[in-house]
Amino acid sequence: MIRVRVLGMGIKRLDALDEDGYIEINEGTTVKQLLTTLQVNALVRWGRMYVVNYEKVDGQYKLKDHDVISLIIPIAGG
Amino acid sequence: MNAAMGKICFVNCSTHEITEEILEPSFYESYLSGVGLGVAILRREKIAQVNPFSKDNMLGFVSGLLTGSGSVVTGRWMAVCKSPITGGWGDANCGGTLSLGIKQCGYDGIFFTGEFEKPSIFVCDETGPRIEDASLYWGLDAIESEEKLIEAFSTKKRCVVATIGQAGENGSLIATISNDRGRMAARSGVGFVMGQKKLKAVVLRGNEKVQVADRKKMGELSGEYSKKVRKLSLPHVVKGSMLPMFGKIMSKSKKAHMMDGILSAPIMKKYGTNFANTALMFAGDNPVKNWGGSARDISKEYMKQANPDRLLRKEVKKYHCSSCVIGCGAIIKTERLQESHKPEYETINSFGALLLNHDIDLIDDLNDLCNRAGIDTIAAGSTIAFAMECYQNQLMEESFWEGIECTWGNTEAITVLLNKMIRKEGIGNIFGDGVGVATRHIPNSQKFAMIAGNVEPGMHDPRFDPQLGVHFSADPTPGRHTIGSSQYYNYMRLWEQVSWAPKVKSGTPLSNEYQVSEENALKSMASTCIKSVVDGSGGCLFAMIMGLDHWPLFQWLNAATGWEKTADEYMIIGHRIALARQQFNVEAGIQPKSFLMNPRLYGVPAQSEGPNRGKSYDLNGMVEKHFEALGCSIDGIPLESTLNTLNL
Incomplete structure (x- = not known):
């Protein structure tokens, strides 16, 4: 198992993450698989509106221990 | 130094x-x-x-x-x-x-x-x-x-x-x-x-240089941050018409998510602030029809005209403030304007949704008019919205309006009234100083005056984000949308550096944000203090919201000055600045509680439709808790002991 962090909005299966946004997953899990499991908003997944460790990756990127998956979000305010 | x-x-x-x-x-x-x-x-x-x-x-x-x-x-x-x-x-x-x-x-x-x-x-x-x-x-x-x-x-x-x-x-x-x-x-x-x-x-026009304690460190910190911002971009397949999806996600979300603020940079870099004129409409962030309407009053035509891709086509170049690597501004060219700053979110909303004006292109002209005359677009748009509601409710005789048919969305009325306000001509003498002054001339109009302490608030709805309402009502400069909100607090992740700042926990019910609680008061206090540090440093609100875990404000302050202060120590400075502003008001004879905003803005009465349907809260209780957290009486008067501790 590896531990990764998912940050962003539109995550339907929020209960799968701990209070800091961490989740344990099987080694070899791709970012697409994880976001599908978490039922992240379809447009975010389809539009690849995410980065891993602040780098663009494609959906087949195999997640590593301690990876941070961040979803694009808007600022409400300012 | x-x-x-x-x-x-x-x-x-x-x-x-x-x-x-x-x-x-x-x-x-x-x-x-x-x-x-x-x-x-x-x-x-x-x-x-x-x-x-x-x-x-x-x-x-x-x-x-x-x-x-x-x-x-x-x-x-x-x-x-x-x-x-x-x-x-x-x-x-x-x-x-x-x-x-x-x-x-x-x-x-x-x-x-x-x-x-x-x-x-x-x-x-x-x-x-x-x-x-x-x-x-x-x-x-x-x-x-x-x-x-x-x-x-x-x-x-x-x-x-x-x-x-x-x-x-x-x-x-x-x-x-x-x-x-x-x-x-x-x-x-x-x-x-x-x-x-x-x-x-x-x-x-000077030539003096700013000395810093550790220039190498400053360069390293700036380089790392700039590189991160520059690398983040919006995928090409994502179109402006898709962005309202974010508002819908927000309106459906019942629990707090753990955010990464810097991931708001791609949208800001591409579209600037006016992406939010459509993106957050369905979240309930955008005030409509003098704060009395909702997204349900907004037509498809408005959403089409305000589509940020459409606004992007007018841009001739991006605009960056001094030292900015985000660049949310832009210069536009239109049929009527050779060169003008692109209207910001606040301006489009105050001359658009707030007035039910669906002619977004007209707002380019109104913005340019305001920029040239030097008049506040938030206040001007809000004042016209107030005038429209007074007109709708026939508070004054027809002759008062000087032939202006001040109906919702009437573009001619908006243009004529704005020009009169700028020139202080005729009816412009009544509306040209903002809503607060206008209420003195129009009997029974207070209920339509969407102000906090005489000030027209920024275009973000405190029914969507109650912490905004606390700052609208409790800040020494009332109506200010740039001090704090639950959204800002969540995005900036202050708790990772400040020992006493409450952590936002993923999965926490968002309904908690509507409660009077010690935790919410600590959050609003933390927002007040950090914004004072940012404003003492010359920092930008957007960089702050994009996360203090990325934008190394405290580290820069230490490297620039040679101090070795902790984040907690900087927050004490922020607290001092915030309370000095508050104490200034007390010295001016102001009762801080007199700044509480119009009840409509905190859902009294609650809206019956739209994304903020049924939302209301105990603003007075939240403001009192906020004042207490800051070391003031519940009425907002700084306590003697607090003033002594902060050497004020």
């Missing part, structure tokens, strides 16, 4: 006397610079006790402690005064180029008292500070006068200019100070105070 210039300038407009004062390094450890410097000087000079409409009022232009130090997104300046709108503390925060210009003249701030006998400009260049006649420039609009001043006073090095337009000259309370051809210090009536002093412009 590292980071600061260690010197301020005083100009007595009545006597033309110009003096300088050296500030001890310890001063900056107490107040940083920027808004901290401003409030410390105005309190010392007992400006709280003067009549804000008299020549005794003081107007200060202050730069940020980090401006020019090699940090990034820290180039903002502030104008400070006693506000003629609230009768209390006044400040207005602005981007553009002036902050660095102040420091290059060797000053951290320039303060004006008295009143010129005839229109004048203040010039500071290699020959030092002086006063010159402004007769060539008085009467010109803000942009035209800036262009002419740049032409007249630039050498190989271009000067930077802050100037007022006709609104400031004509004595409008909602007048602004402009720099960089339409970047506005818009709030608190700062443009009125400048006009009252007959100070047409401040023209700066």
Whole structure:
């Protein structure tokens, strides 16, 4: 198992993450698989509106221990 | 002194006397610079006790402690005064180029008292500070006068200019100070105070450098942050028409998510702030129809016209404030405008959804008109919305309206009324000073006055985000949307550096945000303190929201000054600045609780439709808890013990 962090909005299966946004997953899990499991908003997944460790990756990127998956979000305010 | 210039300038407009004062390094450890410097000087000079409409009022232009130090997104300046709108503390925060210009003249701030006998400009260049006649420039609009001043006073090095337009000259309370051809210090009536002093412009062209303690470290920190921001971009397949999806996600979300604020950079970089005119409409963030409507009043045509891709097509180049790596501004060209700043979110909403005006292209013209006249677009749009609701409810005789059919969405009425407000002509005399003054002329109109402490709030709905309502009502500059909100708090992740700042836990019910609680009060206090640190440093709100885990504010402050302060120690400085602003109001005789906003804004009565349907909260209770957290009585009066602890 590896531990990764998912940050962003539109995550339907929020209960799968701990209070800091961490989740344990099987080694070899791709970012697409994880976001599908978490039922992240379809447009975010389809539009690849995410980065891993602040780098663009494609959906087949195999997640590593301690990876941070961040979803694009808007600022409400300012 | 590292980071600061260690010197301020005083100009007595009545006597033309110009003096300088050296500030001890310890001063900056107490107040940083920027808004901290401003409030410390105005309190010392007992400006709280003067009549804000008299020549005794003081107007200060202050730069940020980090401006020019090699940090990034820290180039903002502030104008400070006693506000003629609230009768209390006044400040207005602005981007553009002036902050660095102040420091290059060797000053951290320039303060004006008295009143010129005839229109004048203040010039500071290699020959030092002086006063010159402004007769060539008085009467010109803000942009035209800036262009002419740049032409007249630039050498190989271009000067930077802050100037007022006709609104400031004509004595409008909602007048602004402009720099960089339409970047506005818009709030608190700062443009009125400048006009009252007959100070047409401040023209700066200096060459002094800002010294820092550890330039290598500054470079490393800035390089790392800039690289991260530059690399983040929006995938090409994502279109502006898709962005309202975010609003729908927000409106359906019942639990807090753990956010990564810097991931808001891709949208901001591409579209600027006006992506939010459509993206957040269905979240309930955008006020509609004088805050009485909802997204359900917004037509498909509005959403189509305000699609940020459509607005993008008018852009001829991106605009960055001094030292900014985000670049949320832009210069546009339209059929009618050769060159103009792209309207910001606030402007599009206040002249768009707030008035049910679906002609978004017209807002380019209204924005340009306001920029040239030097008038606050939030206040102007809000005042027209107020007028429309008064008209709808027939509060005045038909003759009062001078033939203007002030119905919702009537573009001709909007244009005519705005022009009259700028010129203070006819009915413009009633509406040209904002909603608060207009209510005095229109009986029974208070219920339609969407104000907090006489100020028209920023275009973000406190029914969507209750912490916004706390800051609208409790800040010494009421109605201010740039102090704090639950969204900002969640995004900036202050708890990772500040020991006492409550952590936002993923999965926490969002309904908690509507409760009176110690935790919410600590969050609003933390927002107040950190925003004071940001405003003392010259930092940008957007960089703050994008996350203090990315934007290394505290680390820059240490590297620039040579101090070794912790985040908690900087928050104490922020607390001091915030309470000094609050104490200024108390010294001015203001009861802080009198700033509570119109009940409509916190859901009394609750809306029956739209994304904020049924939402309301105990604003009074939340504000009292906030005041207590800050070390004040529940009425907002700073306690003696708090003032002593903070050396105030």
